[in-house]
Amino acid sequence: MSHIPVLLNEMLDALAVRDGAVYVDGTFGGGGYTRAILNKADCQVIAVDRDPAAIARACDLQKEYPDRLHVFHGVFSSLPTLMAQSQFDQIDGVVFDFGVSSYQIDTPDRGFSFRFDGPLDMRMSDDGESAADIVNTYDEEDLANIIYTYGEEHRSRRIARAIVELRKVKPIQTTLELANLIKSKLGGRPDAQHPATLTFQALRIKVNNELIEIERGLKFAEDFLRADGRLVAVTFHSLEDRIVKSFLREKAVRKHKQSRLLPGEKAPSPPSFFDLYPKGVAPSESEISVNPRSRSARLRAAVRLPSGQQGGTDA
DSSP: OOOTTTTTHHHHHHHTTTTTEEEEEOOTTTTHHHHHHHHSOOOEEEEEEEESHHHHHHHHHTSSSSSTEEEEOOOOOEEEEHHHHHSOOOOEEEEEEESOOOHHTTTTGGGGOTSOOOOOOOSSSOOHHHHHHHHHOHHHHHHHHHHHHHHHOTTTHHHHHHHHHHHSSSSSOOHHHHHHHHHHHOOOOSSOOTTTTTHHHHHHHHTTTTTHHHHHHHHHHHHEEEEEEEEEEEEEEEHHHHHHHHHHHHBOOOOOOOOOOTTTOOOOOOOOEESSSSOOOOOOOHHHHHHHGGGGGGEEEEEEEOOOSSSOOOO
């Protein structure tokens, strides 16, 4: 399947793309967002990704926009360092698409999907600990905790026990070995979600340290967005969305004035964002019909307030 950017028009509206501005695409992936931003206005884009294959695609796109597209390899936590290497001190907008790209899912050798038989890898950066390393070396309790915490899989202990039993006989090396093992233990209906789905999600999140990286990406946005700059985040499952929603709840303008503090109570920090869509934005039925992978997507966006501002914004 070719790469189809999710909620593309909604992203452009939320980012308020304009001439002369500087934007960061923190998850270049297939380049759909970056290309759309560059086509929308005469602006600059800093494209970042942790996946070497995505960086190669970004460098190809850079040939079309040699003076406006700047490509960097790194994770969200390295964004402040990458900014120091760029010619920009502040940015006017940052967008994160936290989902796995179609290129990663549809490449069997990357091991992200059990639709294909491939090595049990799941590393976005092609380095560090793989999913196979975790499955074959972590103890049963740690495996169960990972599957439960990052997959919200309530049958995590049964799955972890089955993994440990099988690896006593032979290492689990491929995606289908793991998926078939889980299905054999949990069963499943033909019309239901594959029983291995949540375990694969959990392993991918653990391998790539995704949730902590999301938190660091959001902090980068707070630190580097100029006043009236835009933060846009597209999430694909409840764990991601919960982090973004909680961040904005903590950092955004409060609807009611703060009541008087109790003795010894610390005053809350002044808000740093205005939340544009408190309930988030979901894809339309027409988009879902064209791109079924967009079904679980949700877009959240906020405007950066001037430091110390207590009120709202006209954005």
